[in-house]
Amino acid sequence: xxxxxxxxxxxxxxxxxxxxxxxxxxxxxxxxxxxxxxxxxxxxxxxxxxxxxxxxxxxxxxxxxxxxxxxxxxxxxxxxxxxxxxxxxxxxxxxxxxxxxxxxxxxxxxxxxxxxxxxxxxxxxxxxxxxxxxxxxxxxxxxxxxxxxxxxxxxxxxxxxxxxxxxxxxxxxxxxxxxxxxxxxxxxxxxxxxxxxxxxxxxxxxxxxxxxxxxxxxxxxxxxxxxxxxxxxxxxxxxxxxxxxxxxxxxxxxxxxxxxxxxx
Numbered sequence: 001x002x003x004x005x006x007x008x009x010x011x012x013x014x015x016x017x018x019x020x021x022x023x024x025x026x027x028x029x030x031x032x033x034x035x036x037x038x039x040x041x042x043x044x045x046x047x048x049x050x051x052x053x054x055x056x057x058x059x060x061x062x063x064x065x066x067x068x069x070x071x072x073x074x075x076x077x078x079x080x081x082x083x084x085x086x087x088x089x090x091x092x093x094x095x096x097x098x099x100x101x102x103x104x105x106x107x108x109x110x111x112x113x114x115x116x117x118x119x120x121x122x123x124x125x126x127x128x129x130x131x132x133x134x135x136x137x138x139x140x141x142x143x144x145x146x147x148x149x150x151x152x153x154x155x156x157x158x159x160x161x162x163x164x165x166x167x168x169x170x171x172x173x174x175x176x177x178x179x180x181x182x183x184x185x186x187x188x189x190x191x192x193x194x195x196x197x198x199x200x201x202x203x204x205x206x207x208x209x210x211x212x213x214x215x216x217x218x219x220x221x222x223x224x225x226x227x228x229x230x231x232x233x234x235x236x237x238x239x240x241x242x243x244x245x246x247x248x249x250x251x252x253x254x255x256x257x258x259x260x261x262x263x264x
Contacts, residue, residue: 077115
């Protein structure tokens with residue numbers, strides 16, 4: 001089972017980029033996705049990220065999140081239909097043929113469009129962050145955050161939280177398999193899936209709290225403190241980093257010019 005947000009050891013183009021270059025890539029695509037409300041432009045960003053992932057031999061790992069994104073898109077579109085009716089009505093969430101309650105909660109073009117915009121935004125943000133995490137070793141992430149003058153305590157918290165995600169995923173899988181080995185059968189369908197959550201979540205949270213306690217004690221016992229440390233391997237900017245940043249600057253300037261033109 002592939003781990004979520006775990007470093008994938010490969011020798012691709014994106015792996016060899018400097019972490020600062022990857023952070024610039026995340027910031028640019030994140031800002032463009034947040035500021036834009038154009039569906040075609042957001043879709044272009046998603047396609048660009050998928051192409052980059054394919055070139056970096058990381059398309060399989062990035063595509064693993066599309067089940068979560070599909071579920072999230074359904075929820076977002078449903079919420080926008082309920083809470084933001086605007087535009088032309090193309091139908092009703094409760095069909096007209098149902099007596100008494102039929103014809104309520106209109107489905108409008110504006111709500112669907114806004115839901116799709118939110119979905120594509122989240123897709124861009126999730127994919128670029130995952131692309132950064134799975135192509136950068138944790139020690140390089142920490143070193144980069146320290147170079148950015150981010151307090152070490154916050155860096156440590158970020159790294160621990162990042163590392164806990166795949167750990168909890170594996171632990172949840174083991175608990176689920178243990179429940180099945182004991183003959184636990186919550187049933188089929190949606191009700192069965194809901195019933196199967198509690199026997200997994202309760203021990204998972206308990207184990208996570210125990211791990212956090214042990215980790216905190218370990219940090220204290222080892223005398224964790226901030227200080228100046230030397231690095232075994234120092235990252236230096238290469239020609240590929242300068243070329244990538246130049247492309248990002250051109251894209252950023254072009255997007256800024258497009259925004260300014262629309263405002264005039």
